[in-house]
Amino acid sequence: MISNKTPDGSAGTVTTPGGTARVVPRVAWLADRVRSMNIGVLREVALLPVLILLIVVGSVVSPVFLTVTNIAGIGQQISALGVVVVGESLILLIGGMDLSLESTFGLAPMIAAWLILPVSAFGSGTQLSPYLGLLVLLGVGAAVGFVNGVLIVKGRLNGFIVTLGMTIVLAGLQNGIVKAQTLFNLPKAFGYLGSAYFGQVPVSFVVTAIIFALVGLFLRYHRTGRALYAVGGNPAAARAAGIKVERIKIGAYVAGSILAALGGLMEAGRVSAVTGQQGYGEGIIFSVFAAAVIGGVSLRGGRGNMIGAASGVILLGVVQNILDLANVSSYWIEAIDGAVILFALFLARVVGGESTAEEK
């Protein structure tokens, strides 16, 4: 064997400290650990300075900003968006994109509410149990995601156009089935997730945080989660390694849409109504993509994590809140909102370093 003839460079593997190690090697070891924990750690907290800056700005702008009520309000406001961002991140990770999440966000609660409510409240009159309604809601999400996934993966159609088309179809359905009416008087079980509080903490915020944590752990430690990274990073290599690439991809679309439907439920609960505008009409997809990308999820697939995505969501929520508190004229709010997002993206790129850069 010639293996012992290779250059000394092969001794480059990280070694744990020997028993004789004292303080100095221990520090080096710690530094090594921190580095090997993932460059991600640095990238993940890349937005922290920006957030701190925003919090300072916020507390200067308004004395209300740092009150518990306001922070709980932000928490409730960003929950729905956050859940959709988790869904979109899963799809971005496999190298796809889904514009129709914003329509699923509106349509799924609309169909569910329509089936639950009586005709007098513009419902269908079937008066479905609210609990069955929740199942319907998730079912609508799953179905939309499945259709998207099959068209894109099996049919090998362009994901951008497929989901753009789907966006418009779904938004049309959302308005069509209730003739552009708004559905009020949602049953308590239906609105609970979006409107209830544990003490001063919104239920939706807790649920969203749990979703972020679970999906984050799933992505980091579950074999399917790791497969998402492999598929997005290099589908050919993933296939060669025996990963079922198509199944993973379709699965990501389904999961993403289910999460979008859940986000829609939170939003409906928060505003105690389902409007024809929810989702597509509000154009939430821009915020969804912005939060994901600011948080370091690559549009080219294979890169990103939940800590980044969560900080992207929080950042957008805080910006929105500050703009509200500052009483910025509603004529200008969009221009400022957009500008702040661009600025945040730039800062995240600067702080996050090379790993957040798009290809040259």
Added chain:
Amino acid sequence: MATTAPPLVEMIGVDKRFGSTVALSDVDLSLSPGQCLGLVGRNGAGKSTIVSILSGVETPDAGTVRFAGAPTPRVGDVTRWREWIATVFQHSMVVPELSVAENVFLGATDRFVSWRDMRARTREVMRGWGYDIEAETLCRDLTVEQRQIVEIARALRRGAKCVLLDEPTAALEREAVRRLFTRVRQLTSSGVAVLYISHHLEEVFEICDDVCVLRDGKRVLTAPVAQLSKDDLIAAMVGAVPEGAAASAGPSAQSVSRDASEPVLVVENLTANSARGKLAGVSLQVRPGEVVGVTGLLSAGVATIGRAVAGAEGRESGQVRLRGELVPPGQRAAAQRAGIGYIPEDRRAEGFVAHLGVAENVTMAITDRLADRLGLLRPGRRAAAAAPVTAALSLVSSGPGQPVSELSGGNQQKVTVARTLAHEPGVIVAITPTRGVDVASKALLLESLAHVARRDGAGVLLCTDELSDLVICDRVVVLVRGEVFTEFTEPPFDRDQLIIATEGIAANGHAEEAAHDLEQDS
């Protein structure tokens, strides 16, 4: 070589570091007009860094680079740099969706493009080379060789005085290599200097005047090739004479019971229609512990049969059976579950996920084994599972978490091989597993495949056009135009006989006998 004028290209005492890695230290190198200098060294020896510096991509940390005694243009000033040195990179730099003419004039068109002029000048260049590549053809429709010609044409269009060829023959067939050499000689005789980088030492002896050997970032030898033997060269590269670098990975022949045992892999009448070469009804068998080589010209279907068996590609008809069980066509995941490991041909495309860590890539095919009941994977378990395999292949990395994109080409290839070995498959399909790998690592990779066969009784199907890979084989099947032309059953295999067979010429005696034996077998 006693020139009075300063050399055309000169590097003096060049240092380059990347982070904590010393890529080059105190390297001198010089090239005179009309000289062909070979640059050899193991993976990671610093060849690529020299290419980057001479191509004006990287700036040296210390030392100087001079062109004809004058300082170089600024790094990044591509236009002026290219007047001196043009590089044909290892990985194709043509834009596939553009035509030949556009690629030749890439980045060098006038403000308003005159298509007619551009095409005419392209035709002129091509004619000068004795080539009939249409200027209008899209580059994606070209063969690898033709793409390379386009790149060389681009390099010479501006009259570069020196051409860097970075492993130009890695993807070429023998005939094409011969044609390339004719062109290189044409270049040097017209006064162009050529820096020729290759892992194939015989090529260096054939085409180069002088050779420069790098080891661990240092220049260890520069001498005229006429004064060196191949062993001298290997010794300089490796640092000590390996006991016959290739010979140590001898055939696994010895096991006696093997002939009697049931074949682990049976391929029957396989036909496939692939861009990589058709298959017109190929049958073969691999027994446990046996290494079967499949070779032939690139277009003969050598890669296709490997891909079809591994399920990376579909097939038109025919069957693949693993231990008697049918393996469904064109489903890589199913083939893997059945127990067919796959070392793909193109490591960049299929071999690894660049930004994921070494351990994660190596264990990618065995996550089902490593995960607990909930499907959770511990990074520690992953690293532990990867360690023995990477150690056996002497894979050099800074740790299990290092992204594969940061490794050298040869180590990336080891990741690809390790991924398959970790899976402990019943049959390993390896397609050109040593491409772009230095001599010592090559022996190591081949040895590891032979070892898997000998120790674990796995069958190995080694599909390669690299004849020197075949030393580990017990049998070699030669494909010609998608059919089994002949079979060599008695190692060691005679290189000349193999070459003759791959060209589809029945050799006298040996090969015919072999073909006869085969008929009796089946």
